[in-house]
Amino acid sequence: MSDYKLIGHNYITPDLVAKVTGQAKYAEDVRADGMLVCRLLGSPMPHARVRRIDASAALAMPGVRAILTADDLPVPPVAAAPSPPPAPGTSPAPAARSGAAGEGGRRGQRAIAVDEHGQPIGGAAPTPAAAAPAGTLVKAEAALTMEPLYEGEPILAIAAVDEPTAVAAIERIAIDFEPLPFVVDPLEGLRPGSPNARREGNVLLQGNRIVELKWTDADFAAAALGQLPAGAVPDGDAWSFGDVDAGFTDAALVVDESFVIPTTSHIPLEPRSAMAYWQNGKLYMHCSTQSLAQSVPAIARYCGISPSQVVLISPYTGGAFGGKNPAYLHVAIPALLAKKTGQPVMMKITRDDEMNIGRSRPGMIGRAKVGFAKDGRITAIDLFVVSDGGPYGRGDHGSGARLASVLYQPKAMRFRGVGVLTNTVPRGSQRGPGMQIAPAMELVISKAARTLGIDQVAIHRINAPAGKAPVGPPQRDGSRRYVTSAFVKEALDKGADLFGWHERKAASGTRHGSKVRGVGVAVGTYSAGSVGYDGLLTIEPDGKLYIQSGCGHLGTNSVFDTTRAAAEALDMPWDKVVITQGDSTRNLPWSCSQGGSQTAHAHTRANWAAGLDAKRKLQEIAAKDLGGRAEDYTVGGERVYRTGAPGRGLTFAQAAKRAIDLGGAYDGHELPSEINAMTKASATALAGRGLMGVAKDTFKHDGDTMSFVAGFAEVEVDVETGEFAVVDYTAVVDVGTVLHPRNCQGQTYGGSLLGMAHAIGHRWVYDRHYGLALARRFYHSKPPSLLDAPRFQWAAVNLPDPETPVGVRGVGEPPVGAAYGAVVNALVDALGDDAFRRTPVMADSVLASFEAGGKPARGALAFHV
Amino acid sequence: MAVIRGSMPSFELFQPTSVDAALALIGRHGAAARILGGGLDTFDALQDRVVQPAALVDLGGIAELQGIREVGGGLEIGAMTTLAEIARHPIVQSQFAVLARAAGAVGSPQIRNQGTLGGNVSQSTRCWYYRSGWTCYRAGGNSCFADTPTAVNREHAIFDLDRCVAVNPSDTAPALVALDAQMVVRSSRGERVVAAEDYFLGPDIDITRMTILDAGDLLTAIRVPATWAGAHFQFEKVRDRKVWDFPLVNIATAMKMSNGIIRDIRLVVNAVAARPRRLHEVENAVRGKPRDAATATLAGELAIKGAQPLRHNTYKVALTRNLVQRAIRG
Numbered sequence A: 001m002s003d004y005k006l007i008g009h010n011y012i013t014p015d016l017v018a019k020v021t022g023q024a025k026y027a028e029d030v031r032a033d034g035m036l037v038c039r040l041l042g043s044p045m046p047h048a049r050v051r052r053i054d055a056s057a058a059l060a061m062p063g064v065r066a067i068l069t070a071d072d073l074p075v076p077p078v079a080a081a082p083s084p085p086p087a088p089g090t091s092p093a094p095a096a097r098s099g100a101a102g103e104g105g106r107r108g109q110r111a112i113a114v115d116e117h118g119q120p121i122g123g124a125a126p127t128p129a130a131a132a133p134a135g136t137l138v139k140a141e142a143a144l145t146m147e148p149l150y151e152g153e154p155i156l157a158i159a160a161v162d163e164p165t166a167v168a169a170i171e172r173i174a175i176d177f178e179p180l181p182f183v184v185d186p187l188e189g190l191r192p193g194s195p196n197a198r199r200e201g202n203v204l205l206q207g208n209r210i211v212e213l214k215w216t217d218a219d220f221a222a223a224a225l226g227q228l229p230a231g232a233v234p235d236g237d238a239w240s241f242g243d244v245d246a247g248f249t250d251a252a253l254v255v256d257e258s259f260v261i262p263t264t265s266h267i268p269l270e271p272r273s274a275m276a277y278w279q280n281g282k283l284y285m286h287c288s289t290q291s292l293a294q295s296v297p298a299i300a301r302y303c304g305i306s307p308s309q310v311v312l313i314s315p316y317t318g319g320a321f322g323g324k325n326p327a328y329l330h331v332a333i334p335a336l337l338a339k340k341t342g343q344p345v346m347m348k349i350t351r352d353d354e355m356n357i358g359r360s361r362p363g364m365i366g367r368a369k370v371g372f373a374k375d376g377r378i379t380a381i382d383l384f385v386v387s388d389g390g391p392y393g394r395g396d397h398g399s400g401a402r403l404a405s406v407l408y409q410p411k412a413m414r415f416r417g418v419g420v421l422t423n424t425v426p427r428g429s430q431r432g433p434g435m436q437i438a439p440a441m442e443l444v445i446s447k448a449a450r451t452l453g454i455d456q457v458a459i460h461r462i463n464a465p466a467g468k469a470p471v472g473p474p475q476r477d478g479s480r481r482y483v484t485s486a487f488v489k490e491a492l493d494k495g496a497d498l499f500g501w502h503e504r505k506a507a508s509g510t511r512h513g514s515k516v517r518g519v520g521v522a523v524g525t526y527s528a529g530s531v532g533y534d535g536l537l538t539i540e541p542d543g544k545l546y547i548q549s550g551c552g553h554l555g556t557n558s559v560f561d562t563t564r565a566a567a568e569a570l571d572m573p574w575d576k577v578v579i580t581q582g583d584s585t586r587n588l589p590w591s592c593s594q595g596g597s598q599t600a601h602a603h604t605r606a607n608w609a610a611g612l613d614a615k616r617k618l619q620e621i622a623a624k625d626l627g628g629r630a631e632d633y634t635v636g637g638e639r640v641y642r643t644g645a646p647g648r649g650l651t652f653a654q655a656a657k658r659a660i661d662l663g664g665a666y667d668g669h670e671l672p673s674e675i676n677a678m679t680k681a682s683a684t685a686l687a688g689r690g691l692m693g694v695a696k697d698t699f700k701h702d703g704d705t706m707s708f709v710a711g712f713a714e715v716e717v718d719v720e721t722g723e724f725a726v727v728d729y730t731a732v733v734d735v736g737t738v739l740h741p742r743n744c745q746g747q748t749y750g751g752s753l754l755g756m757a758h759a760i761g762h763r764w765v766y767d768r769h770y771g772l773a774l775a776r777r778f779y780h781s782k783p784p785s786l787l788d789a790p791r792f793q794w795a796a797v798n799l800p801d802p803e804t805p806v807g808v809r810g811v812g813e814p815p816v817g818a819a820y821g822a823v824v825n826a827l828v829d830a831l832g833d834d835a836f837r838r839t840p841v842m843a844d845s846v847l848a849s850f851e852a853g854g855k856p857a858r859g860a861l862a863f864h865v
Numbered sequence B: 001m002a003v004i005r006g007s008m009p010s011f012e013l014f015q016p017t018s019v020d021a022a023l024a025l026i027g028r029h030g031a032a033a034r035i036l037g038g039g040l041d042t043f044d045a046l047q048d049r050v051v052q053p054a055a056l057v058d059l060g061g062i063a064e065l066q067g068i069r070e071v072g073g074g075l076e077i078g079a080m081t082t083l084a085e086i087a088r089h090p091i092v093q094s095q096f097a098v099l100a101r102a103a104g105a106v107g108s109p110q111i112r113n114q115g116t117l118g119g120n121v122s123q124s125t126r127c128w129y130y131r132s133g134w135t136c137y138r139a140g141g142n143s144c145f146a147d148t149p150t151a152v153n154r155e156h157a158i159f160d161l162d163r164c165v166a167v168n169p170s171d172t173a174p175a176l177v178a179l180d181a182q183m184v185v186r187s188s189r190g191e192r193v194v195a196a197e198d199y200f201l202g203p204d205i206d207i208t209r210m211t212i213l214d215a216g217d218l219l220t221a222i223r224v225p226a227t228w229a230g231a232h233f234q235f236e237k238v239r240d241r242k243v244w245d246f247p248l249v250n251i252a253t254a255m256k257m258s259n260g261i262i263r264d265i266r267l268v269v270n271a272v273a274a275r276p277r278r279l280h281e282v283e284n285a286v287r288g289k290p291r292d293a294a295t296a297t298l299a300g301e302l303a304i305k306g307a308q309p310l311r312h313n314t315y316k317v318a319l320t321r322n323l324v325q326r327a328i329r330g
């Protein structure tokens, strides 16, 4: 790996100057002649039916051009035919579902199955298709609705010549609502006789079916104060492996605790504004998105048109965190208004709108009962989770259980979960969905460590996954899937050193004035790669390497970083590389959905494949012109030459010209059959420009690619005020070969801070009587600020993953859970085992626990407070 | 009619260059006018369309409202002086450090560069029910949504609850009360000078406003007398985030000591009631006592006498007690 000239080295990404000088244009910066502005009207109630809309006064105002309501939306074509969950072992679901071209999602590839948010589908082995599916089939979430299911859900949009006119017009609209019953707390929604969030029921199953599920009074009565009751769960949300009962019987210690985890909004700094116009039958869409190639079919679906009618321009995205993948369904609003008016339409999304329609991470209550042997080895886990699905979701409990199963390598595990619908903001995958199980598990593990007299690092080490460690529920044949590789022990050892774990631990717990410190460690994980995507590049007669990147530019820079694999394969100096991205008309290849930290892995592979394809073609051309066999030629220094005789060769510029002369596969006039239709169309358009490298990633791959992070935190708590700070944080990442160190570090810091946010302050607050959101502004919802960030240290294990050619795995999501868990453990270390049973931990809960002698506010399992 | 947020309403903007011109404008428009200082309290209320004034009178162009002048050992601070300027002013720092620290603890650097002292003491509450446009007492309605069995009121009042349970969120207000500052208020009827302690109103006096300012009133200056120059000062603010955050509770102390004995003291906490709470009883009890743990304990217990916590803010009682103890203990 040390031989690489590009991989593993820092460089300046090509977007830097535009970003720091403000030249970079985001969707809301775009202007067009005659552009109208549209604004949304959201529901003032948590659940209602719109009986009548009277917009006559609004539409009569000068400057008001059009109104859009749910009636104007395309009927979703797939509502009646929900796709079954892909079988484990298939390629990423997004490709298969998105409709652009199925080849990206061909069966037979071993990869982690992920849904369209990049979330691994880690449910139980599918139950054999037998009885008719239960429940009522419902429509999926739409951009506008006549039955709002949460406060702020958009009911209509008005387009006008400018924003003040649109807003003034909306204020003149009269709507007659019929208020409907609502619920904001999932646990409340399980109580007998409680209202359902939706008329059809309170639990969403796979395939958009809704059932009603209520627990009994006896279920609630059976739970001890402060413990999550364990009532019935839907069939698909339960699995187990190993002998769980024996695991508990044999355990030296069993710890059983319930923990409340907050819902947190994604709050990308760029809200989901979008500008659309039509030209020549095509929709031109400027919006922000996590994934470029994958958003084209998605936008087509949202707007009821075909992918070939969509032109997507999205060179920059100001943050997404899982909430804009692929794009977002509200793009249909400006698109359809533009069609209606014949004018370009900018949909302006305010922060308030974004808090509503932008996504949020599902809150949870997790109850973890864990058995430990004397040495700390986990003998059994019994995990029960209720997640808050919001109005349209299923929650993250399945993913959380899957992560727990790999992180702690239990010998036996049982999982039960249920996602309950609530009339609160819609949930979606947020960076590391499911990672929020971390505090529920970590609290139990660090408590066990203290009880058994084992060091926190040691207890994580003894339970750490290593090598091809098993992951997730059993499959149909009873076997379990496994990861491609895991070097967690190495990460823990390196981190303990770097952080100075033992010295800090020795000092923890000692009081300095009113201050006390605590230390904590935790391991985080997430999926970190998929396979089977395409790479596309040309070496042109100017001697340069042109790499097409179909990835979205969501701020992670994987859109650029992954292209370095192609340049590396060709030994091409970086200053001769030109990257094209951000615009679907610019001949981009089919690319992965940028969720699930797939991109770094998927596209180093795809680019490596394209690079190797070009390299082979260079060698073949040289052999044709200069004699000998292709294998006799070396590619390097922008030339292809006879091995051992550097004088006998062609420059890349000459080879590019020869490729054009030769035609056929050399310049892209003949294409491999296995590439995706989008790649094929792009390659066809580029044919004849030079020597083409084009290939689908068919490299071998055995296991589920996952990355790991060991996080170490130190907190300092003022016991008189309850204020605390995370003073130090060290993260050591096991992400295979480090692709771009500075970026890897940046991703680790950002992901860690997001994880900490859940521990130290970020929250959603609802008034449950009215069902309305209170924490609408940042000073209410309190995501951490710059000054809340600790001193960070970063290092990488930097051992290549054996199941991918350049050894790279993804890094975006695994840091989140590690930081969340480590900070929770540090707080417990400082405050005591029983100081809290929910996050965020804030001054009030710290003080309250001190006042009560270290006891948590027991019996308070409420959400959103 | 439908409610939409996040958009500036239309208004007429006036930018007078003298106090007299400003007074004429606000006199002319009466209750339809709103005074604009730094705008940090005003703009989000406007954006939420909770207030829709016909006229906005921007004080930014009035030179006589700017700056800090020395007057007889004390200071006269123009109402439009920014919090950043106050926080870094050498005399404020050396003689009235409690004010420098309070101003320096406000929000964030951006907020301090833009926010003014006049605006900071005249700002409205941040009660999230009120600010979100709920029709509560303070907004002219007839209930308080923050004081119901399901209300989330972690950031609300523990003292002087009277229908409304909102708190005053200002960091500089308690410091000015501790310094016995005088507020200079002008209107077309003339000038009056009011002690900082009397500038703020609780819901018992007027539930719809937080200061004595009436339509047509302009706060022109804040006078800090020499009385407490160079005293022992403390300012402490407890908040959830280290920046961009209002106080959960803050405390400002001015103390005169000799031979370890507290000779005189003014002690003020804020964010526990609708107005900064001067702890007269504590002041009286500790005057003449040594600055030690016993005095601190006594002060802490006295400080929370009569507290009436709501469902989610019991912690503020302990917090107030501990902050008072710390202020006395040093």
Ligand SMILES: Cc1cc2nc3c(=O)[nH]c(=O)nc-3n(C[C@H](O)[C@H](O)[C@H](O)COP(=O)(O)OP(=O)(O)OC[C@H]3O[C@@H](n4cnc5c(N)ncnc54)[C@H](O)[C@@H]3O)c2cc1C
Pocket: A779, B034, B035, B036, B037, B038, B039, B040, B041, B042, B043, B059, B079, B080, B105, B106, B107, B108, B111, B114, B115, B116, B117, B118, B119, B120, B121, B122, B123, B124, B169, B170, B171, B172, B213, B217, B218, B219, B220, B244, B245, B246, B247
């Ligand atoms: C995110 C955020 C965080 C904040 N955090 C804090 C904090 O931690 N601590 C804190 O103390 N404050 C905080 N603030 C408030 C901020 O510090 C401002 O000081 C305050 O909002 C008002 O100051 P301003 O100059 O912007 O006044 P404006 O918003 O312009 O005015 C505020 C009010 O005072 C009136 N007014 C202004 N000047 C005069 C005058 N001369 N005469 C008569 N009436 C006048 C206005 O009409 C208005 O009603 C925060 C604000 C924000 C937005």
